[in-house]
Amino acid sequence: MNNFHCKACGLLVKHNGRPTGHCDKSGSGNHDWKDLGEVGDTTYKCKACGLMVDSDTRPNNGYCEDSGSKNHQWEKL
Ligand SMILES: [Zn+2]
Ligand SMILES: [Zn+2]
8 A cells, every 4th residue: 555645635544555536626527636656554754744654664756746855854753
C-alpha cells in the first residue's frame, strides 16, 4: 500500500496501486496523483505545507505547492 497525494486538490490517500476518482481542482477532472512511497509506521511532516505522511523511510519528493523547490521538505516527527 502506498501514499498518494493529489497535487491539484491536496487529497492524501493510502491505496494499493494508483487510485482513481474525480477531482474538482484538476484541469483533467481526474486527481493528479504523486506517489509518495510505501505506507509505514513513522510519521513525516512537510515543513512547507504541513502534509503528514506515514512511511518507514523518507517519502518521495512529490509536488509541494508551498515549497520554493516544489519538493516537500520532509522531517521525521
Ligand atoms: Zn485531486
Ligand atoms: Zn509540502
